[in-house]
Amino acid sequence: MIRFAKVMAAYWALSLLITGAANAAPACTICTSLDGFVPFDEISSDVRKMIGKNRRGNKAAAVDVQKARGVTETGLKPVFADGARCPEIDSEKWAIDYSHKRKGPALHKGIDIPQPRGTQIRAVAAGTVVGKFRNKRNRKGIEVMLRHTPEQTGLPYWTYSQYTHLQEMSPLPIGATVALGQEIGQTANTGKMGRRVRRDALHFAILYSERPEWSNDGRFVAPIDSYWMDPNAFYRLDGPYDSRSLAALPANRKQIPVPVMRADGSFMPKTTKRVWPYVCE
Template sequence: MATRIIGNLAAIFGLKVLPLASVFLWCMVYGESVLANEFSGSPNVVYNDNFEQLIDKKILVAEKKKKKKKKKKKKKKESKQDTDTVQDSGAIPAGAIPKRRGALCTACKNLNGFVEPKKISDEIRLMVGQNRMKFAPIAVKIQKARGGIETGLVPDFLGGAKCPKIDSEKWAIDYSRKRQVAAIHKGIDIPQPRGTPVRAIAAGTVIGKFLNDWNRKGTEVMLRHTPDQTGLPFWTYSQYTHLREMSPLNIGDKVTMGQEIGTTSNTGKMGRRVRRDALHFAILYSNEPEWSNDGVYVVPKNSYWMDPNAFYRIEPPYDSQSLLKLPKAKKKIPVPYMKKDGSFFPANTLKIWPYACP
């Protein structure tokens, strides 16, 4: 009866009451009080040293288990929050960057702007996609913060030319369902028949060649373009993947705008469905000239992703956040190109579409 009254009063005032068994044990050990007499049924509670030690040990073990459970619960909660907070705090978890698979690009060492891979931050390496699968949510947050968001830009080929178009695989669309892990499409796909020549979008230097038989990109070539070569106020890096075979070009070779750098195919690791023949075309840019090649990835220092359509703009903005805010009338981007006969339209352009147009 007394315990019921105490319980009711505790509920009214929001107090916590110890379980009856715990109170009983406490009273058996320290049972000089009236409360002890009530629970024990005896006016004088008798105990010995061994019994006290046994009870104290049981209480101590119970407390340790309780603390351990709370600590485990807290750790689990913090772990769940990692993917939400790591980007804000600027911390990259240990083990997020996989061990290098390929040999360091020795041919790159004498090229302008090249630096050792250790000079590139882990954040930028995650941004280009160099991450372990379980850290994909963190990588995607970085990618989105550094340009990997949809902008709504579309190409508008000058003179109404019928150039090869981007299909449904547009810039920065969500790829989570396709990959079964957090992912975005870091480029655009342009389908063309197998063997169709892929053209350098501007004059530049070959700084990356990868077979990528272990990932989805397949055979890849990357070019570096200086501000003078594009007319843009920063260094740009163009990426071409799913190529049919490794380009005969060598690391360090200079290429001219419109030069063939490979041919179209569907190389690279595939899922359940066979990939159609298409070029995956992507652009990175940086205000700094430094870059690295660790044998698997080209990683420009302090770089950002760019909507490939934005590469053809002749004035700022170029960053995705600003492009997203442009009015609809400015979302169509005039795109110059190379004709089938090898001439350019317009003739004085520094940049072209990666396929020749009729």
């Protein structure tokens, strides 16, 4: 009888979990054991709007917050190390206006790099997996998010690299340690698009914060007090890293030398802590 009661209790808990999941994504329980994790209610409303967690809110106001927190054009351009030929950003550049593609004001919070379906995507720095999302109901599609300490990148911030439209969910579990250049997934075009068909491409983005704390509510990774960074700026050896200062740089300082990984697994320069998210020739 006691056994039966136990089974019923387990069944009840499970059904609660399932019906709960239909209404809201389950929080990331495993995340709570990771370095820097804080409950989602510690994330400010500005950061929530900034990352796009604003489904029923005022879109124009969210775009204003995103602009104030880094989503503005900088004019930076990648120049690959040692004359390497790397997959390049197409017309879908950093911070361009996406209002024409959406039902209201919107910005492109990342860069797109097209590649054939299945092409391996590489970790841009050593880090830890802090987010994996299916995003069945939105445009991002299958997503992986890594967290990088200042030691792992050489940058004066905690940074977060985001990779979306992946072919399938990464087998890497939350909390997995990832090496520089390790495969984190494959290129595809997942994510809802209505009737339009998206080309196969990686959408790649960077968040940064001076503080180590972050959260994950089961839908979004949200670093505390964070900003968006032009992903091209992620490869700069020195600041500034904020979009406003970057936009004000003289033209010759907007060419950003980008370290690369070759197919044989070597890096150029050899001691780099950051690489382009695809292998180069």
